[in-house]
Amino acid sequence: MDENTLDRLELYFTPINIEKINPNSVINFDLYIKMGRKFVLYKNRHLLIDRDDIGRLLHNAVDTLYIHIKDKKNFRTYLEDNVENLLKSEDVPIQKKAEILHDSAINVVEDIFDNPRSGPAIQRSKQIIGHTVDFILGSPQSFANLLRIRKHDFYTYTHSVNVCTFLVSLARELGISDKKDLKAIGEGGLLHDLGKSMVPSAIINKPGKLVKGEWEVMKKHPTYGVDLAKTTREINDISIIIIGQHHEKPGGTGYPGGLKSEELSIFANMASIVDVYDAITTNRPYSTARSPMDAAHFLLENKAEFNEKILLKFIKMLAVKKE
Numbered sequence: 001m002d003e004n005t006l007d008r009l010e011l012y013f014t015p016i017n018i019e020k021i022n023p024n025s026v027i028n029f030d031l032y033i034k035m036g037r038k039f040v041l042y043k044n045r046h047l048l049i050d051r052d053d054i055g056r057l058l059h060n061a062v063d064t065l066y067i068h069i070k071d072k073k074n075f076r077t078y079l080e081d082n083v084e085n086l087l088k089s090e091d092v093p094i095q096k097k098a099e100i101l102h103d104s105a106i107n108v109v110e111d112i113f114d115n116p117r118s119g120p121a122i123q124r125s126k127q128i129i130g131h132t133v134d135f136i137l138g139s140p141q142s143f144a145n146l147l148r149i150r151k152h153d154f155y156t157y158t159h160s161v162n163v164c165t166f167l168v169s170l171a172r173e174l175g176i177s178d179k180k181d182l183k184a185i186g187e188g189g190l191l192h193d194l195g196k197s198m199v200p201s202a203i204i205n206k207p208g209k210l211v212k213g214e215w216e217v218m219k220k221h222p223t224y225g226v227d228l229a230k231t232t233r234e235i236n237d238i239s240i241i242i243i244g245q246h247h248e249k250p251g252g253t254g255y256p257g258g259l260k261s262e263e264l265s266i267f268a269n270m271a272s273i274v275d276v277y278d279a280i281t282t283n284r285p286y287s288t289a290r291s292p293m294d295a296a297h298f299l300l301e302n303k304a305e306f307n308e309k310i311l312l313k314f315i316k317m318l319a320v321k322k323e
């Protein structure tokens with residue numbers, strides 16, 4: 001062990017649970033342990049961490065390790081690279097698996113928004129969506145665990161991951177069981193706001209209501225998203241529908257097309273419900289999060305804006321899973 005101790009503020013280090021380390025993997029971040037008030041370098045990046053290392057740490061009652069905050073992105077990339085083994089492992093509890101999946105998905109979405117025309121990033125998203133579908137199908141507790149770790153602060157990335165989770169679960173609830181369809185729907189959820197990558201961040205992150213000109217730009221994000229999705233040529237048709245129609249409303253008052261209910265895809269109906277639900281149950285720059293119960297009431301009060309049958313199914317699903 002490197003004896004080089006660092007006496008830094010706790011602010012610079014973030015804890016990670018030892019269960020998130022895949023035994024026999026090479027780490028891409030420096031790993032620290034805490035001794036008293038000091039963070040001691042335990043293992044340098046690019047080194048192998050094996051089962052014996054983990055065994056020794058656990059034997060010494062060390063189950064929490066630390067990384068420097070500068071390595072947060074590297075750690076998420078490590079989780080994404082190791083997600084398959086970690087999800088398969090019987091040593092990792094389901095709650096930790098949900099966190100690993102969530103963080104891996106955030107990692108991918110972040111990279112897609114940075115570079116929305118990237119073929120490799122889209123391929124990575126397909127991997128993660130595959131794991132998400134398998135995870136949700138794998139156990140009745142999976143969705144509840146994914147709900148529990150849902151962050152209540154609004155960022156496009158976390159919102160995208162939440163919408164993906166809700167959509168796959170809602171699709172199952174509606175009787176869609178074909179894995180290919182569930183993955184296509186999940187992809188639509190993860191990428192539904194892809195077009196926001198083309199909207200200036202000053203508009204996306206504005207801490208207040210948008211003025212008319214800004215709102216006009218914002219309303220273009222579904223169209224931008226469809227254009228981007230079509231240029232990559234790797235995004236399925238269901239996703240493209242979700243990206244393009246997730247702000248449409250059955251009464252024809254939505255955007256960008258003002259489509260009427262008969263012109264709207266069922267996938268768009270599903271997406272618009274979960275999109276609004278996730279948005280109003282998270283803290284946004286101009287409004288605080290509603291409770292799940294409040295949000296359900298809000299959706300029911302505004303049921304004319306949604307497909308009512310699907311809305312009722314969604315609310316029932318949340319009640320059963322105790323969101």
Ligand SMILES: [Fe+2]
Pocket residue numbers: 192193221246247
């Ligand atoms: Fe949107």
